[in-house]
Amino acid sequence: MKNVSYDIAALILLIVLLHSCYIRKMTRGISNRLFMILTLDTIASTIFDIAAVFLDNAQSNNTIALYTMHFGYLLTHFLSAPMYLLFLISLIDTWHKLRKNIILQAILFVPFVMTVSVLAANAGNHLVFSVEGGYKRGPLFPLLYICTIVYVIVAIIYIIRYRSLLGRTKIITTSTFVPVELAAMIVQMVHPASRLEMFGGAIGLLIVSVGIQRPEDYIDSFTQLTKYSAYVYDRKRDSYNDKHVKIIMLNIGNFPSVQAMVGFDSAMQVLKEVANKIREINRKMRGHADLYYLDNGRFRIVFWGRYYDRAEGMAEALNQELKKGINIMGLDINLMPYMVLAGYPEEFKDFRTLMSFGADFHQRDPYTGRIMRASEMYDQKQLDIQNNIDAIIERALEDERFEVYYQPIYSIPQGKFVSAEALIRLFDPEHGFISPELLITAAEQNGTIHRIGEFVFEKVCQFIASEEYKKLDLEYIEVNLSVAQVMNGDLPETYLSIMEKYNVSPAKINLEITETAAAYEQEVMIDNLKQLTRAGISFSLDDYGTGYSNIQRVIQLPLKIIKLDKSFANENNNQKVWIFLKNTVKMLKDMNMEIVIEGVETQEMLDKFTDLQCDFVQGYFFSKPIPQNDFVEFISNAKKI
Numbered sequence: 001m002k003n004v005s006y007d008i009a010a011l012i013l014l015i016v017l018l019h020s021c022y023i024r025k026m027t028r029g030i031s032n033r034l035f036m037i038l039t040l041d042t043i044a045s046t047i048f049d050i051a052a053v054f055l056d057n058a059q060s061n062n063t064i065a066l067y068t069m070h071f072g073y074l075l076t077h078f079l080s081a082p083m084y085l086l087f088l089i090s091l092i093d094t095w096h097k098l099r100k101n102i103i104l105q106a107i108l109f110v111p112f113v114m115t116v117s118v119l120a121a122n123a124g125n126h127l128v129f130s131v132e133g134g135y136k137r138g139p140l141f142p143l144l145y146i147c148t149i150v151y152v153i154v155a156i157i158y159i160i161r162y163r164s165l166l167g168r169t170k171i172i173t174t175s176t177f178v179p180v181e182l183a184a185m186i187v188q189m190v191h192p193a194s195r196l197e198m199f200g201g202a203i204g205l206l207i208v209s210v211g212i213q214r215p216e217d218y219i220d221s222f223t224q225l226t227k228y229s230a231y232v233y234d235r236k237r238d239s240y241n242d243k244h245v246k247i248i249m250l251n252i253g254n255f256p257s258v259q260a261m262v263g264f265d266s267a268m269q270v271l272k273e274v275a276n277k278i279r280e281i282n283r284k285m286r287g288h289a290d291l292y293y294l295d296n297g298r299f300r301i302v303f304w305g306r307y308y309d310r311a312e313g314m315a316e317a318l319n320q321e322l323k324k325g326i327n328i329m330g331l332d333i334n335l336m337p338y339m340v341l342a343g344y345p346e347e348f349k350d351f352r353t354l355m356s357f358g359a360d361f362h363q364r365d366p367y368t369g370r371i372m373r374a375s376e377m378y379d380q381k382q383l384d385i386q387n388n389i390d391a392i393i394e395r396a397l398e399d400e401r402f403e404v405y406y407q408p409i410y411s412i413p414q415g416k417f418v419s420a421e422a423l424i425r426l427f428d429p430e431h432g433f434i435s436p437e438l439l440i441t442a443a444e445q446n447g448t449i450h451r452i453g454e455f456v457f458e459k460v461c462q463f464i465a466s467e468e469y470k471k472l473d474l475e476y477i478e479v480n481l482s483v484a485q486v487m488n489g490d491l492p493e494t495y496l497s498i499m500e501k502y503n504v505s506p507a508k509i510n511l512e513i514t515e516t517a518a519a520y521e522q523e524v525m526i527d528n529l530k531q532l533t534r535a536g537i538s539f540s541l542d543d544y545g546t547g548y549s550n551i552q553r554v555i556q557l558p559l560k561i562i563k564l565d566k567s568f569a570n571e572n573n574n575q576k577v578w579i580f581l582k583n584t585v586k587m588l589k590d591m592n593m594e595i596v597i598e599g600v601e602t603q604e605m606l607d608k609f610t611d612l613q614c615d616f617v618q619g620y621f622f623s624k625p626i627p628q629n630d631f632v633e634f635i636s637n638a639k640k641i
Helices: 005-023 030-057 063-092 095-100 102-125 141-161 163-190 197-211 228-241 255-262 264-284 305-323 351-363 380-399 436-446 449-465 491-501 523-534 551-556 566-570 575-590 603-611 628-640
Strands: 245-252 290-295 298-304 326-328 331-333 337-344 402-411 416-428 476-481 509-514 538-544 561-564 594-598 616-618
Touching (some): 005 030, 030 197, 063 095, 063 163, 063 197, 141 163, 228 290, 255 264, 351 380, 380 416, 380 436, 380 449, 402 449, 402 628, 416 449, 476 538, 561 575, 566 594
Parallel strands (some): 538 561, 561 594
Antiparallel strands (some): 402 416, 402 616
16 A cells, blocks of 8 residues: 555645745746746646546556646656756756756657657556556656666756855755655655655645745835845856857936935835836836835846847837836935946946946936946946955055155235145055046045055155255145044044154144034044044144034034135135125134134135135145155245245
8 A cells, every 4th residue: 555644644744835835926037937847747747646546545546547637747747847847947047057958958858759749658568567467567667766867967067056146045945856866766766655756746835935935025115126245146147157148238327315304214115116117117118027125215127038129128118118107105206317227247347347237327426317338338447446445455555555745735815835634645556547536435435544544654754854855934834634543542642643753743743534524413423532632633624515514513612714615616606605605704703713714826816815804725736645755846836946
């Protein structure tokens, strides 16, 4: 007597698993659909096996029913092996390679044809099995196991070959499926009455479902589109497999403003509506694209294979639709859909460049409403620098490639140059000049800003202590402090020890903080400023009028100099700006603060700010930032005039 207990347990388990897939919405994408088909095939195989065992145990004389059930079981059970291999191929995403690989096509096709052929011919020759006088295996029955083992071997080779794409969890999961299924198959081959094969298959599918089919890992809960982590994995996989895709990059440029205006919940509704429009247009145009939501209003639509050329049409349709805006709770919300078409890897040499460009392309140019091409928008050299900036900074620190430049500051009342601002510059031997804005931002993010700041400060102190500086008759040098430096509790001790090392008077140093730094109400920052002020160091507030601080913060901080941002110099012909400037200068001077106007480039500007009774002027009218030797020569020559 054959035991169907394991078959019944397998059937219950498989039905629960299938229901779980529907509930968890694991129905989209080739991998999910193949997993569903594999599960349905295993359910069918289990049902056939249960029916066949009941008929065998009842010693039924209905040969047609017996033959049908056994034939159905063998056919559906065999199909699970090639289906699982196809599932692996979809998981690794090598369909494009399969189309070009004749050998792999043969490995997939030949065992399938052989098995289906011998099963189809079995009705006439009974070489696989027979049911007359009870179920018996024929001489060709082992061929079914051999063909199955071929698929198992190919699956193992695939897992090993593409292990770097699968990752540890998927390797363990996909690898576990094979021995579980093999063990059950061997036991049933030796002991046919045990009926363990279907139970082993059900356990294997459960393991795959738990380890791989995890929607929470790659489905965004708001938009129901595939999330950032999956987009990253898929593009890395494209690069590894040399798969060419066309990407519609959609960044809603004003999404932060929308969220600030309508609140979080309504902003999420906006995202849902955008996602619904993307899905609907993709469906209507039969684009079969992969749809992603990354974060902060950024969507990606990816086409490949025979749908590659449909990207442009969908981009046009989507752009027109999103320009209409979205109505949420009675509010008409206008969107700024920045859209870029990009071929990968044709237009981007590597994954990091693709991701770096996609993060902020909407911030580079004003919104025009037209669809852009990636090749028109990005500077490969600049992206290379962004991608390698951490290594560039570290190499510059090790090789001491940083250089301090100085920009002269002119005193209007004294009619001469009395100080200078020290500025960091870096020329990398591989990448050339590195933008100071990019350099400082990256250094703050990776923590090297403190080492760079100490380097600059020490170079300035060395310069102040030198004989050539003493001949210049300058009052002080300004040194910038970033937000991260201001928040560093070791700042006073470090800077005062460097000044002591070079015997530099505190009066010779002016530390410059930005409005952004001043806006932070951190106790450590206030303590740092107070300690350094007590030591005799003065402070400037840079970029005044463009940041986050207010007049109350200006009053509270120990500031000596206020530097008006260069945007005021550029707008000096604007009557409203000029009224603001006149009143601001009067207010600050009444508070006994000195005023520097930055960005002065013409004699007309200089005359205007002289009439406004500003104290100091800094800008290209006098000099751009220049190396130390050039600065010494510049000041020396200026003294002779």
